[in-house]
Amino acid sequence: MWTFFHKLASPKHFYRISGYLISWLGVITALLLLAGLYLGLFVAPPDYQQGESYRIMFVHVPSAWMSLFIYVFMAVLSAIYLIWNIKLADVMASSSAALGASFTFLALATGSLWGKPMWGAWWVWDARLTSELILLFLYLGYISLVSAIEDQRSAARAGGVLILVGVVNIPIIHYSVEWWSTLHQGPTVTKFDKPSIHISMLLPLLLMAAAFQLYYFTVLLIRARAEVLDRERRSAWVQETFSGTEPR
Amino acid sequence: MRQMIGPFLALLKRDLLLAFRHRGELANPLLFFLIVVTLYPLGVSPEEALLRKIAPGVIWIAALLAALYSLENMFRSDFDDGSLEQMALSPYPLSLLVLAKVLAHWLVSGLPMLLLAPLLALFLAMPTPALTVLELTLLIGTPLLSLIGSIGVALTVGLRRGGILLTLLVLPLYIPVLIFATNAVSAASAGMAVTGQLYFLAAMLVLALTLVPLATAAALRISLS
Amino acid sequence: MNDPEPTLQARGLECVRSDSLLFSDLNLSVRAGQVLQIEGPNGSGKTSLLRILAGLTPPSDGEVLWRGESIARRRSAFLSEVAYLGHQLGLKAELSVEENLRLSLALNGLSFSPESLAEALRTVGLTGREDTPARALSAGQRQRIALARLIMSSAKLWILDEPFTALDVGGVSLVETLLEAHLSCGGLAVLTSHQTVRIDRRLVKLPLA
Numbered sequence: 001m002w003t004f005f006h007k008l009a010s011p012k013h014f015y016r017i018s019g020y021l022i023s024w025l026g027v028i029t030a031l032l033l034l035a036g037l038y039l040g041l042f043v044a045p046p047d048y049q050q051g052e053s054y055r056i057m058f059v060h061v062p063s064a065w066m067s068l069f070i071y072v073f074m075a076v077l078s079a080i081y082l083i084w085n086i087k088l089a090d091v092m093a094s095s096s097a098a099l100g101a102s103f104t105f106l107a108l109a110t111g112s113l114w115g116k117p118m119w120g121a122w123w124v125w126d127a128r129l130t131s132e133l134i135l136l137f138l139y140l141g142y143i144s145l146v147s148a149i150e151d152q153r154s155a156a157r158a159g160g161v162l163i164l165v166g167v168v169n170i171p172i173i174h175y176s177v178e179w180w181s182t183l184h185q186g187p188t189v190t191k192f193d194k195p196s197i198h199i200s201m202l203l204p205l206l207l208m209a210a211a212f213q214l215y216y217f218t219v220l221l222i223r224a225r226a227e228v229l230d231r232e233r234r235s236a237w238v239q240e241t242f243s244g245t246e247p248r
Numbered sequence: 249m250r251q252m253i254g255p256f257l258a259l260l261k262r263d264l265l266l267a268f269r270h271r272g273e274l275a276n277p278l279l280f281f282l283i284v285v286t287l288y289p290l291g292v293s294p295e296e297a298l299l300r301k302i303a304p305g306v307i308w309i310a311a312l313l314a315a316l317y318s319l320e321n322m323f324r325s326d327f328d329d330g331s332l333e334q335m336a337l338s339p340y341p342l343s344l345l346v347l348a349k350v351l352a353h354w355l356v357s358g359l360p361m362l363l364l365a366p367l368l369a370l371f372l373a374m375p376t377p378a379l380t381v382l383e384l385t386l387l388i389g390t391p392l393l394s395l396i397g398s399i400g401v402a403l404t405v406g407l408r409r410g411g412i413l414l415t416l417l418v419l420p421l422y423i424p425v426l427i428f429a430t431n432a433v434s435a436a437s438a439g440m441a442v443t444g445q446l447y448f449l450a451a452m453l454v455l456a457l458t459l460v461p462l463a464t465a466a467a468l469r470i471s472l473s
Numbered sequence: 474m475n476d477p478e479p480t481l482q483a484r485g486l487e488c489v490r491s492d493s494l495l496f497s498d499l500n501l502s503v504r505a506g507q508v509l510q511i512e513g514p515n516g517s518g519k520t521s522l523l524r525i526l527a528g529l530t531p532p533s534d535g536e537v538l539w540r541g542e543s544i545a546r547r548r549s550a551f552l553s554e555v556a557y558l559g560h561q562l563g564l565k566a567e568l569s570v571e572e573n574l575r576l577s578l579a580l581n582g583l584s585f586s587p588e589s590l591a592e593a594l595r596t597v598g599l600t601g602r603e604d605t606p607a608r609a610l611s612a613g614q615r616q617r618i619a620l621a622r623l624i625m626s627s628a629k630l631w632i633l634d635e636p637f638t639a640l641d642v643g644g645v646s647l648v649e650t651l652l653e654a655h656l657s658c659g660g661l662a663v664l665t666s667h668q669t670v671r672i673d674r675r676l677v678k679l680p681l682a
Contacts, residue, residue, distance in 0.1 A: 058402050099409055137420045143417055148407050151491050153533065157470045158403050161415065165463050172452065176424035183431065233496070251582075258579030262568070269567045282543025336529060338580040339553035465568075473530040 036207030070100035078160035262354030304433035319389035343461035358390030381436035402467035485535035513681030556628035566608035
């Protein structure tokens with residue numbers, strides 16, 4: 001069992017195993033996505049309060065969940081990297097950053113689209129949207145820092161420290177923004193509160209959440225593989241894998 | 249371990265001495281603080297009722313920006329001349345030395361803001377009970393700004409143009425401080441309770457005092473490697 | 474258990490900087506009374522190696538051992554016995570010679586006495602300069618302050634990166650004398666230099682790439 005993990009952490013084996021996993025994950029992702037979208041867009045009934053426009057939540061809510069999940073996952077990976085010096089953990093963390101930022105942006109964009117029919121404005125300073133915006137800044141800060149440092153190892157370690165600092169701050173920021181928004185919007189809960197959830201709506205939501213989750217892992221593995229190849233390009237196994245198909 | 253207080257005080261003294269020898273430059277962040285606040289009546293409206301309403305936010309945002317402005321100096325000089333290296337080679341914990349430097353930074357750049365606050369309250373038509381609370385929030389908040397900021401500076405000190413990146417890294421982390429500090433002052437203006445907000449700020453300060461020196465020390469070692 | 478003998482060893486050291494491999498699988502061993510000179514052309518990783526040995530930079534592979542224990546694990550004990558002199562001297566221009574040295578001693582937990590300061594300054598040829606700000610001194614004189622710091626520290630291991638920089642002939646022979654004295658007291662040293670180091674002790678050379 002331990003040797004399995006040890007093997008997985010080796011770039012060479014990771015490359016092989018992930019190649020195998022990607023096709024499976026991709027297929028399951030596509031299936032889940034189709035099922036979720038079909039149920040969410042066509043089968044689930046219109047909401048008694050918001051009509052058809054609520055359906056954007058099937059993209060907005062899973063995006064928001066993913067944006068937070070990825071950040072926390074990156075923090076765990078960074079901790080693993082900083083403590084045990086497993087390079088693959090850093091590869092996965094840095095490959096996740098753009099994905100996390102994209103999900104955050106998607107959550108913001110869909111939130112904005114949802115807000116327009118509901119509240120008549122393209123942007124409202126709602127607690128969740130504001131938190132997502134700050135989260136976007138945290139992602140962009142990480143991406144900027146890592147790209148600004150020339151030496152790759154230092155960049156990885158600096159990014160790791162930043163993400164860990166960020167993850168400690170996220171609950172504080174979230175709570176602060178929640179509190180701030182209740183002050184200025186009265187006691188009503190967040191504007192983007194999900195409509196009273198019925199199983200016909202819950203099921204597509206969960207399917208979409210699962211689909212987004214697997215989408216993330218699929219794309220993560222694709223990106224991580226490319227990154228591993230790049231970092232290990234001088235090593236023997238990379239040369240062997242590609243000799244004959246690529247000039248040295 | 250031998251007396252930790254020795255190197256802590258020695259470094260604190262050194263930083264204060266260095267600041268004193270550069271005393272001409274000490275006023276710069278404070279002037280910046282003052283000028284930014286002055287821009288609001290000019291750019292928005294000098295109407296008293298409006299100024300009174302936005303005063304807490306204006307003063308605190310200006311404080312954040314002034315803090316960012318002064319943060320650059322925390323490690324830059326020591327990094328450039330090799331002093332930071334020597335500190336990293338000390339057998340004493342680097343986090344202890346970081347704490348000394350952050351304290352020095354706060355004494356020189358943060359604490360003076362409390363002296364300027366009454367003038368700013370005057371410019372923005374802030375009532376007196378609010379001023380007391382403003383001073384309290386600055387007293388608890390400015391050390392927080394120095395502490396949180398030190399992580400960002402430590403991460404970017406080795407970079408050529410780290411200043412802009414520093415802003416991006418640090419400002420999101422300042423937001424909770426901003427929210428609670430400004431709310432405390434607004435609440436005081438309206439005669440409402442402020443203890444909750446102040447306790448929260450104090451809790452953040454305690455958390456920062458325990459965790460930040462470790463993070464900053466780790467970041468400094470990375471910048472030095 | 475602590476190895477009573479002060480020895481510096483490195484096993485399988487690898488250094489990657491900005492995407493290029495400087496050296497790999499490097500081993501070395503320095504014993505009390507020995508000095509190791511790292512040689513190599515510019516850019517071969519001499520400074521990087523010294524920084525790895527001093528614990529400033531973590532190697533991308535391998536480990537450094539002091540008294541038989543990894544310096545990463547027993548960091549504080551190691552740091553109390555090592556003195557590093559890099560390209561940047563670690564002196565504040567606005568502080569006087571005495572103020573600079575006071576701080577260095579405090580950072581290493583050593584007590585300061587005016588007598589030991591005077592003695593050290595006499596040895597390096599900076600007598601009477603206690604209160605001169607460092608920026609008022611020449612590069613060679615600033616190098617001598619760093620040497621004074623070296624003497625005043627109780628370090629067993631000296632790691633010196635180009636210690637002869639900016640020194641005149643007198644300064645060069647001063648460094649050699651200090652090295653001799655240090656080694657004969659059971660200390661060790663690792664250094665890099667473009668010039669020939671003339672000392673009686675056994676000087677081991679390690680060429681890089």
